Amino acid sequence: MNVGMQNRAMLLAILPILLATMSFAGFVGNATIHAPAVILQTNNGTLTIIKLNVTTGTGIVNITGPLSVGQSTINSSEAAAIVASSKLGLNYKNYNFHYQINDNFANVSGPSAGTAMTLLALSALSHKSLLDNFTVTGVINYNGTIGEIGGVYDKIEAAKARGMSFIMVPFAGNNSLETEIYYLASRYFGMRVIPINNVSQAFLYATGSVPVSGLNVSFNVSDNYNISGIPQANLSCSNQCNQTALAELASFTLNFTNASISNVSAFSRFAPIARNLSINALEASQLAQKGYYYTSADVAFIDFINSFMFQNPNLSISRGQALLNSVSYYCSSLNPPPLTRSNYNDVLNGELRQLWGNVTINALLSQYNSTAIDSDGVLRNVYSAAEAYAWCKAASQIYSESSPSGSYQAVNVSNQLKPVAQSAISSALSSPSSSSVPSVYIIGAKVALDQGNYALALLDSDYMVSDEHSIPSNVSEGGIYNATASLINSSRFGAWATQFADEALFYMNESSLVSPQRSASMLSSGYYAALLGSEISNSTKEIYSMLTTAPVSKPSTTQPSSPSHALPSTINIIIILLLIIIALLLATLVVAFITLSELRNELRGGNQRGKRAR
Structure with missing residues (x-):
C-alpha cells in the first residue's frame, strides 16, 4: 500500500513535466x-x-x-x-x-x-x-x-x-x-x-509596421458651393406666388441653426466642426439672398441636425429619452391656422412637416428601449430627434407667417380628393423601387389618409415618387440636363413648386462650376428637385381645384345696422333700465332702514332720561 502511494505521488510529480514537454x-x-x-x-x-x-x-x-x-x-x-x-x-x-x-x-x-x-x-x-x-x-x-x-x-x-x-x-x-x-x-x-x-x-x-502618427478619423460637413457664380433665382409661377413665407422660413431656420452652432463652439474640442458648420450657414445665407429660399432652408436644416448632435455629445440613456419626450411635446402642441385661398399652399406644407416630425419622434419613442442600448444608440436617436424637431420648428414658423388676420374666408378641401390621394399613394407603393422610400413618407401618407387630410396625403405621395425614382445608368449627363429642364417647365404652380424648380436650376448651374467628379452628383440632385417640383405643382393644382368655401365660423363685424344686430342692442337697453330700477329700489330700502334705526335710538334715549329723573 505504501509502495502504491509512492508510485502515485511520483506520477503526479512528473505529470506536469510530461504535459509541459508535450505542449512545448x-x-x-x-x-x-x-x-x-x-x-x-x-x-x-x-x-x-x-x-x-x-x-x-x-x-x-x-x-x-x-x-x-x-x-x-x-x-x-x-x-x-x-x-x-x-x-x-x-x-x-x-x-x-x-x-x-x-x-x-x-x-x-x-x-x-x-x-x-x-x-x-x-x-x-x-x-x-x-x-x-x-x-x-x-x-x-x-x-x-x-x-x-x-x-x-x-x-x-x-x-x-x-x-x-x-x-x-x-x-x-x-x-x-x-x-x-x-x-x-x-x-x-x-x-x-x-x-x-x-x-x-x-x-x-x-505591429507598428506603418506608423499611426498623423492619422485620425475625419468628418466633412462642408458643401463648398460656388454661390457667387450662380444667377439670381427668378422663375415665374402661377397661383399664390407670394414667397414671403418661404423667405421667412429660410431666415428662421438659419437663425436657430446659428444658435445651435454657437453652442457647439462652446466645446473647444469641437472647434473644427463648428467652423465647418458656420461656413455652411454662411452659404445658406447667401442662397437666401439670391432668392433660393427653400435651398437655403434645406442647407441650414441639415446643418442644424449635425450641430444638434454635437451640442448633446454625452447624454445618458435617461436624458436621451427626456430629450425625445420634449420634442414630442413640442411637435404635438402645434396647431395649423385656418385654410384660406391665399394661404392653403403654405399651411399644407407646414402641416406636412409637422406630420413628418410627429411620425419620426413617435417612432423613436416606441423603439427607444431597444435602440438606445449604448451611447451609439442614444446619439442615433438624438440625430433623428433633431430632424423631427427641425421639421416642427419649420411648421411653427410657416403657421405663424401664414395665419390670416382680420376678416377672412376659410376654405375646406373637398372629399372628392380622397380617391386621387389614394391612387397616388397606391401607385407609389406598388413601384418596384418603393423599398427606397423613407418610412416617414409612407407612414405619413397613411396617417394623413386615416385623419381624412387628403391634401396632405397627396402632397406626401409626391415625396414618395421623387425618392423612389432612379435615373437609368445609361443616361448621359446631357440627357439628365434636358430631362431636368423639361421638368422645371412643369413646376410653376404655387410658390413651393417654383422654389423646387429654382433649386433644380441651382444644381444645374452648380454642376458646371465644380469638378467632373461632383458634376454628376449635382445634376442628379437637380433632376430630383425638378421631379419633386413637378409632382408638387400638379398636386397643388389638384388641391386648389377642390377648395370649397367653409361654413362661416364667426359673425361679421362690418354690418352693425343689419337686423341680426338690432335684437341684441334692444335687449341690452332693457337690461340697463332694469338694473337702474333695481338700484333705485335698493337705495330706497337703505334710506328707510337708516330712518327706522335713528327713530329707534331716539325712543331708547327718552326712556333712559325718564328713569334718571325719578
Missing part, C-alpha cells in the same frame, strides 16, 4: 491584445485582455475564461483562425487555437472581438509581436474585410480611460452617421481613432 513540442506561438466591450447593464465601455496560444493540431478552436461564451463569439474565433491562416498561406487545420478571455465572471457574446482575435492569430502564427498601446473592434468577415459593430462611442471612452494611444474601428464611409459618431467621440475624449477596411491594414498598424 507542439507550441507554435502566442499573443496578447486589449479588446474593448460594452457592459450593457451599466452602458459603460471596458477593456479586457485576450490571449491566444497556438499549437500544432487539427483545427480545434476554443475559448476559456468567461462564465459563458455566446455562439457569435465562438463563430468569430473560428473565422479569425481561418482568415489569419489563409492570409499567411497556411492551413488552419494543422493548428489548434486556444483563446483565453480575462473575464472570469462575465457572460461574453457578440462578434465585435473578431478583428482582435484575427490579429492575435496573425501575430502568433507569424511571430510578429503586437503593440501594447492600442485596441481594436470590428466583425471579421471571411474575406478579411471588417464589418461595423455597435458601442464604438463607449469603447473609445474606455480606450482613453485605460491609456491606449489609438483605437481601430471599422471603416463606415466618409460622411456616414457612424463616421460622424466616430469623429464626435474622438474629439470629445481626445482619442486617436483610425478607421480600417480590412485585417491586413489593421495588422500593419497593430
Whole structure:
C-alpha cells in the first residue's frame, strides 16, 4: 500500500513535466491584445485582455475564461483562425487555437472581438509581436474585410480611460452617421481613432509596421458651393406666388441653426466642426439672398441636425429619452391656422412637416428601449430627434407667417380628393423601387389618409415618387440636363413648386462650376428637385381645384345696422333700465332702514332720561 502511494505521488510529480514537454513540442506561438466591450447593464465601455496560444493540431478552436461564451463569439474565433491562416498561406487545420478571455465572471457574446482575435492569430502564427498601446473592434468577415459593430462611442471612452494611444474601428464611409459618431467621440475624449477596411491594414498598424502618427478619423460637413457664380433665382409661377413665407422660413431656420452652432463652439474640442458648420450657414445665407429660399432652408436644416448632435455629445440613456419626450411635446402642441385661398399652399406644407416630425419622434419613442442600448444608440436617436424637431420648428414658423388676420374666408378641401390621394399613394407603393422610400413618407401618407387630410396625403405621395425614382445608368449627363429642364417647365404652380424648380436650376448651374467628379452628383440632385417640383405643382393644382368655401365660423363685424344686430342692442337697453330700477329700489330700502334705526335710538334715549329723573 505504501509502495502504491509512492508510485502515485511520483506520477503526479512528473505529470506536469510530461504535459509541459508535450505542449512545448507542439507550441507554435502566442499573443496578447486589449479588446474593448460594452457592459450593457451599466452602458459603460471596458477593456479586457485576450490571449491566444497556438499549437500544432487539427483545427480545434476554443475559448476559456468567461462564465459563458455566446455562439457569435465562438463563430468569430473560428473565422479569425481561418482568415489569419489563409492570409499567411497556411492551413488552419494543422493548428489548434486556444483563446483565453480575462473575464472570469462575465457572460461574453457578440462578434465585435473578431478583428482582435484575427490579429492575435496573425501575430502568433507569424511571430510578429503586437503593440501594447492600442485596441481594436470590428466583425471579421471571411474575406478579411471588417464589418461595423455597435458601442464604438463607449469603447473609445474606455480606450482613453485605460491609456491606449489609438483605437481601430471599422471603416463606415466618409460622411456616414457612424463616421460622424466616430469623429464626435474622438474629439470629445481626445482619442486617436483610425478607421480600417480590412485585417491586413489593421495588422500593419497593430505591429507598428506603418506608423499611426498623423492619422485620425475625419468628418466633412462642408458643401463648398460656388454661390457667387450662380444667377439670381427668378422663375415665374402661377397661383399664390407670394414667397414671403418661404423667405421667412429660410431666415428662421438659419437663425436657430446659428444658435445651435454657437453652442457647439462652446466645446473647444469641437472647434473644427463648428467652423465647418458656420461656413455652411454662411452659404445658406447667401442662397437666401439670391432668392433660393427653400435651398437655403434645406442647407441650414441639415446643418442644424449635425450641430444638434454635437451640442448633446454625452447624454445618458435617461436624458436621451427626456430629450425625445420634449420634442414630442413640442411637435404635438402645434396647431395649423385656418385654410384660406391665399394661404392653403403654405399651411399644407407646414402641416406636412409637422406630420413628418410627429411620425419620426413617435417612432423613436416606441423603439427607444431597444435602440438606445449604448451611447451609439442614444446619439442615433438624438440625430433623428433633431430632424423631427427641425421639421416642427419649420411648421411653427410657416403657421405663424401664414395665419390670416382680420376678416377672412376659410376654405375646406373637398372629399372628392380622397380617391386621387389614394391612387397616388397606391401607385407609389406598388413601384418596384418603393423599398427606397423613407418610412416617414409612407407612414405619413397613411396617417394623413386615416385623419381624412387628403391634401396632405397627396402632397406626401409626391415625396414618395421623387425618392423612389432612379435615373437609368445609361443616361448621359446631357440627357439628365434636358430631362431636368423639361421638368422645371412643369413646376410653376404655387410658390413651393417654383422654389423646387429654382433649386433644380441651382444644381444645374452648380454642376458646371465644380469638378467632373461632383458634376454628376449635382445634376442628379437637380433632376430630383425638378421631379419633386413637378409632382408638387400638379398636386397643388389638384388641391386648389377642390377648395370649397367653409361654413362661416364667426359673425361679421362690418354690418352693425343689419337686423341680426338690432335684437341684441334692444335687449341690452332693457337690461340697463332694469338694473337702474333695481338700484333705485335698493337705495330706497337703505334710506328707510337708516330712518327706522335713528327713530329707534331716539325712543331708547327718552326712556333712559325718564328713569334718571325719578
